[in-house]
Amino acid sequence: MKAVLVRSLRELERAAIGWSVAVAGVALMYAAFYPSVRDSAANLQTYFDNLPDSIKSVIGGNYATPAGYLRSELFSSLGLILFLVFAIGAGSRAIAGEEEHRTLDLLLSTPVRRRTLVTDKALAITGVTLLLGTVVFVATTIAGPLFDLTVPASRLVGASLMLVLLTIAFGAIALAIGTATGRRTVGNAVAGGIAVVALIVNALAVSVPALAPVKPLSPFRWYLEPDPLVSPVRPVNVVVLLAIALAAYALAVVTFERRDLSA
Amino acid sequence: MSDTSVVDAELLTKYYGRTRGIEELSFRLEPGEVFGFLGPNGAGKSTTIRTMLDLIRPTSGRIRVFGLDPRADGPAVRARIGYVPGEFGLYERLTGREYLDTYASLRGGVDRGAIDELTDRLQVDPERRIRELSRGNKQKIGLVQAFMHRPDLLVLDEPTSGLDPLVQQTFFRLIEESRDRGATVFLCSHVLPEVERVCDRVAIIRAGRLVAVSDIGALKAAAVRRIELHLDRPVPPSAFSSLASVVSVEGHGDVLLITVRGPLDEVIKEAARHTVVNLTSHEPSLEEIFLDIYRDGGSTA
Secondary structure, three states: OHHHHHHHHHHOHHHHHHHHHHHHHHHHHHHHHHHHHHHOHHHHHHHHHOOOHHHHHHHOOOOOOHHHHHHHHHHOOHHHHHHHHHHHHHHHHHHHHHHHOOOHHHHOOOOOOHHHHHHHHHHHHHHHHHHHHHHHHHHHHHHHHHOOOOOOHHHHHHHHHHHHHHHHHHHHHHHHHHHHHOOHHHHHHHHHHHHHHHHHHHHHOOOOHHHHHHHHHOHHHHHHOOOOOOOOOOHHHHHHHHHHHHHHHHHHHHHHHHOOOOO | OOOOOOEEEEEEEEEEOOEEEEEEEEEEEOOOOEEEEEOOOOOOHHHHHHHHOOOOOOOEEEEEEOOEOOOOOHHHHHOOEEEEOOOOOOOOOOEHHHHHHHHHHHOOOOOHHHHHHHHHHOOOOOOOEHHHOOHHHHHHHHHHHHHOOOOOEEEEEOOOOOOOHHHHHHHHHHHHHHHHOOOEEEEEEOOHHHHHHHOOEEEEEEOOEEEEEEEHHHHHHHOEEEEEEEEOOOOOOHHHHOOOOEEEEEEEOOEEEEEEEOOOHHHHHHHOOOOEEEEEEEOOOHHHHHHHHHHHOOOOO
């Protein structure tokens, strides 16, 4: 039913505008900083070289190159955080928020099916994430050359796409936990916790060999390796991130279909 | 089971973990009747309703609505139901109109005139943002949403809460009009007069169990009422205790407290033989009716 999707999108309208402005602002800000960072890149590089390997592996390569700078500053720090905070918040709120605000009883007293509701909420979050990915691509494409921050468009598309896929995966995890428990805070805490742990595992695996076997479980492994700003996107990475998202979405549908709604 | 029943519950039972919701409820709603579901808060009224809409699933027993299983045939069942939950939230950022239009499209389209007529009759301004509306006005938006698609079954959980008396009258007329066009109404309430006003039959639920299903006339006839009679001089209680309709009499000088079952006629006629200074009659409370029904030990058909 189209009405559910329309309603789900309208619900995210403000968030979409707000997060787009934030993402564009952050992208522009980092682009504007680039000339001065590059000029002192030699010093920064020394600083960087002294960091532990695990931290280097997260924030990535080389401050002196545009790709290295973008990866470190935008795609694996503040930009990444903005995307994840949006998606985890929207995912855990999608169903649990309606339940906590007591709007869910009325919504599901209409002929709408539970799985339609979950699906359309998930589609709406996916849509806004795609919008944010487009914003990050457009902002870096336009602002980059103004500040000598030039990365091939194909790499920017690839990095934006991988960021979108990673974000959708975490949004779906938050959706699954929020929908299964009916509690927004649980969705936020669990999905946020998974993100932090996965990021740490991914970082420490470089220097802690014991963690190497579990590293493939970290979504960040599939997002960051190989560096999407340097190498072409690998289909297997796309597939893994999509599979995480779909599995979490399926969990959301199945648990929601089976449980009682709280009054 | 009857094929024609609008709602058919059979030993319907719901536990939330180990907490009792409802136990072994069996009842039927026939087409076109207004059925009152009366009980104190926490008795299991909302639990019963929410199984009809597949918002919760029975632990055991069975419920059919329009002959269908609300779980297997949810959309088909819910398309024909209008529902007002006991407590509900609305999308605060929308105007009443935007909210109702959303619900109209969730239901596959509703005549715009029907929405306008209802907001007009219930006196709620649909152009205002929902967050600016009072509790009573939010309740009206909930009512419009339930009535606007002219459902075959109205399921109303404490629908008059927050409504002023004038609007309550309009609400009762809406119920009567719905019945007149053939709809069935399931009205949950903890207030007896409300149920008395519009219901044909009433079920009483307490602590998760159905204690009686009765037609409203029989219930009223069975109900005991307390009369406080002030006379100008002391009269022995025996003058009243011998009357058939009197359950008990307490005398305190020139004041008599008389408990009566059924019509007051006999008591009034007896009182008229004395000089009456004052007479007050207390509507039987729900609790008194319960106690009364318990004393009789069960259900009448």
